[in-house]
Amino acid sequence: MAATLVSLPALPERWAAEKDFKSVGKLTKDSATQRTIEPVGPHFLAHARRARHKRTFSEDDR
Amino acid sequence: MSETKPQKPGPAPGDRAAIGITFGNSNSSIAVTVDDKAEVVANEDGDRQIPTILSYIDGEEYYGQQAKAFLVRNPKNTIAYFRDFLGKDFKSIDPTHNHASVHPQDVDGTVAFTVKDKAGEDDEPSTLPVSEVSTRYIRRLVTAASEYLGKKVTSAVITVPTNFTDKQKAALVAAANAADLEVLQLISEPVAAVLAYDARPEAEIKDKIVVVAELGGTRSDVAVVASRGGLYTILATAHDYEFAGAALDKILIDHFAKEFMKRHPGADPRENARSLAKLKLESEATKKALSIGNNASFSIESLSEGIDFASTINRLRYETIARNVLEGFNRLVESVVKKAGLDVLDVDEVILSGGTSHTPRIATNLGSIFPSSTTILAPATILTAINPSELLARGAALQASLIQEYEAEDIDQSIHAAVTTVPHITNAIGVVSVSESGDEVFVPVVLPDTAVPARRTVYVAAPKAGGDVLVKIAEGNTHIKVTKPEPKQAAKPNGNSKAAKVEDADDSDADESDFSEDEEDEEEKREKVWNIGATLAEAAIRGVKKGGKVEVTINVGADLGVTITTREVGAKGGVRGVL
Ligand SMILES: Nc1ncnc2c1ncn2[C@@H]1O[C@H](COP(=O)(O)OP(=O)(O)OP(=O)(O)O)[C@@H](O)[C@H]1O
Numbered sequence: 001m002a003a004t005l006v007s008l009p010a011l012p013e014r015w016a017a018e019k020d021f022k023s024v025g026k027l028t029k030d031s032a033t034q035r036t037i038e039p040v041g042p043h044f045l046a047h048a049r050r051a052r053h054k055r056t057f058s059e060d061d062r
Numbered sequence: 063m064s065e066t067k068p069q070k071p072g073p074a075p076g077d078r079a080a081i082g083i084t085f086g087n088s089n090s091s092i093a094v095t096v097d098d099k100a101e102v103v104a105n106e107d108g109d110r111q112i113p114t115i116l117s118y119i120d121g122e123e124y125y126g127q128q129a130k131a132f133l134v135r136n137p138k139n140t141i142a143y144f145r146d147f148l149g150k151d152f153k154s155i156d157p158t159h160n161h162a163s164v165h166p167q168d169v170d171g172t173v174a175f176t177v178k179d180k181a182g183e184d185d186e187p188s189t190l191p192v193s194e195v196s197t198r199y200i201r202r203l204v205t206a207a208s209e210y211l212g213k214k215v216t217s218a219v220i221t222v223p224t225n226f227t228d229k230q231k232a233a234l235v236a237a238a239n240a241a242d243l244e245v246l247q248l249i250s251e252p253v254a255a256v257l258a259y260d261a262r263p264e265a266e267i268k269d270k271i272v273v274v275a276e277l278g279g280t281r282s283d284v285a286v287v288a289s290r291g292g293l294y295t296i297l298a299t300a301h302d303y304e305f306a307g308a309a310l311d312k313i314l315i316d317h318f319a320k321e322f323m324k325r326h327p328g329a330d331p332r333e334n335a336r337s338l339a340k341l342k343l344e345s346e347a348t349k350k351a352l353s354i355g356n357n358a359s360f361s362i363e364s365l366s367e368g369i370d371f372a373s374t375i376n377r378l379r380y381e382t383i384a385r386n387v388l389e390g391f392n393r394l395v396e397s398v399v400k401k402a403g404l405d406v407l408d409v410d411e412v413i414l415s416g417g418t419s420h421t422p423r424i425a426t427n428l429g430s431i432f433p434s435s436t437t438i439l440a441p442a443t444i445l446t447a448i449n450p451s452e453l454l455a456r457g458a459a460l461q462a463s464l465i466q467e468y469e470a471e472d473i474d475q476s477i478h479a480a481v482t483t484v485p486h487i488t489n490a491i492g493v494v495s496v497s498e499s500g501d502e503v504f505v506p507v508v509l510p511d512t513a514v515p516a517r518r519t520v521y522v523a524a525p526k527a528g529g530d531v532l533v534k535i536a537e538g539n540t541h542i543k544v545t546k547p548e549p550k551q552a553a554k555p556n557g558n559s560k561a562a563k564v565e566d567a568d569d570s571d572a573d574e575s576d577f578s579e580d581e582e583d584e585e586e587k588r589e590k591v592w593n594i595g596a597t598l599a600e601a602a603i604r605g606v607k608k609g610g611k612v613e614v615t616i617n618v619g620a621d622l623g624v625t626i627t628t629r630e631v632g633a634k635g636g637v638r639g640v641l
């Protein structure tokens with residue numbers, strides 16, 4: 001992949017969007033599968049910290 | 063542990079001395095971390111691979127290498143190959159490997175071993191549940207580690223195979239607790255191996271697919287792991303009890319037993335328990351020597367009926383007679399890649415772990431089923447490979463050092479399913495670019511099987527002249543494109559392609575006979591190709607300067623909401639949008 005030279009396409013002439021951003025699609029539930037991350041390693045610890053803080057956040061808000 | 067019964071309270075975090083342990087059917091290891099570097103520790107006998115064996119003589123308990131040596135002289139009081147029986151019903155165990163040592167026995171449906179573990183003439187033999195055997199063995203490991211550290215080891219992270227059931231895990235934790243050892247966490251073997259590699263200072267955290275082949279003495283376990291931003295997700299696993307180190311020992315046992323019988327017609331040494339035990343030990347030693355050298359000797363004093371036996375074998379011969387077993391590892395690895403829904407072209411690294419992974423032929427055989435872009439991490443294929451016998455204990459020690467300062471309750475909460483089970487996107491998300499020839503090309507940014515929340519950034523060149531550019535974000539996935547070699551017949555008529563000429567010159571005198579050979583010679587070409595799927599968003603970056611680059615960051619939230627930010631590298635502002 002890295003070897004092929006690629007570049008972004010030029011903007012089509014008539015392309016226009018508010019604030020230059022057009023939302024076309026989105027991810028739905030079908031775009032993902034529930035899987036289990038292994039609770040191991042430094043990056044998992046960071047993930048767990050984020051996940052758990054968010055929970056206590058919303059609990060605090062109530 | 064969320065899935066096991068609560069342990070009795072362990073020491074406060076500040077009072078812990080924590081190590082990593084791998085507890086295998088054949089061998090165990092202990093590891094510590096010093097200045098964030100993990101090292102496997104030798105026990106008092108100088109062994110880093112400590113046979114998982116206990117032996118009793120005159121009331122004295124031996125473990126490790128000493129106990130293994132007693133398989134010849136004292137098999138009736140030597141307990142080996144018991145780890146896999148922990149937490150299992152008697153009726154579900156496979157005692158294949160226990161023929162030459164104490165046989166497991168059925169005590170009310172559970173597994174036990176009877177040994178004479180006390181010195182007194184009148185003392186009755188003891189019937190020890192497998193949990194007690196494990197406790198005694200773990201106690202010896204902990205003592206060895208405590209001696210090394212100069213303080214009492216209180217806690218450990220222990221590795222377990224990916225198919226260990228909750229019941230087996232609970233039994234292991236209980237057995238460790240009974241040895242006065244707090245289990246901080248049980249971690250799965252393949253992930254311990256990946257962690258050991260990722261913890262090297264020179265390692266960079268990349269998104270990659272890793273196959274971990276844990277090849278031991280009595281079993282081989284293979285896993286496909288998606289490593290995404292340092293988070294590990296197991297995509298598929300396979301377990302095999304046929305293709306493992308013991309099968310290779312068996313090849314050498316049979317080989318040398320036959321040679322012995324050729325020289326000394328008569329009794330088959332394999333039919334005498336003691337001779338067989340000697341054959342087994344020496345075969346294993348010879349096998350290990352063949353991992354390093356091209357020749358190895360084999361010699362046993364008084365193999366059978368008082369006759370000494372000495373012989374040699376070279377590696378090529380060994381690889382020939384062991385070919386079936388050696389190739390079995392390939393099939394196992396291929397099957398699990400397939401089970402994960404992947405192709406060998408998707409695999410970035412293969413980590414060879416476990417004692418049997420020292421075998422050069424296994425590593426080179428695996429190299430032949432993967433493309434050259436796949437790194438095979440084994441001593442035979444890469445100089446900087448970590449000793450495969452040390453990966454698991456190292457990974458466990460690293461994890462122990464990461465979590466030892468947390469309260470047990472915090473650890474339990476963090477490894478709970480509420481934290482670990484999260485959506486993983488099935489397709490990639492990337493940027494649609496164009497190649498020099500004007501074709502659309504998908505540049506993946508967030509790869510399939512990435513756990514969310516996740517954030518990734520790429521830099522893509524703008525057209526050489528600069529100007530206004532389109533940043534089109536789409537989903538993508540891959541397919542394998544197979545290009546069949548052009549049949550020679552067809553190539554000839556239209557004449558004079560260089561390739562055809564060279565080939566003609568090559569087999570000038572074999573024109574009629576080379577028909578079928580050709581098809582084998584020219585292999586079909588297989589490549590991984592990205593398909594561009596549904597468009598998610600478009601953004602415009604205006605007035606990019608000549609030779610400029612555009613930065614695109616895709617952030618997928620826990621709720622699968624996508625935020626895109628993009629701007630010219632070095633410029634202010636930019637565009638941000640939410641899906
Ligand atoms: N240098 C070597 N070359 C080849 N085989 C080796 C080498 N070192 C160890 N082995 C083999 O590795 C096997 C032990 O593997 P390991 O130490 O990983 O044990 P384990 O995980 O406890 O095994 P299991 O649980 O599958 O019985 C034995 O069959 C041993 O002979």
Ligand SMILES: [Mg+2]
Nearest residue numbers: 086276278416
């Ligand atoms: Mg193992």
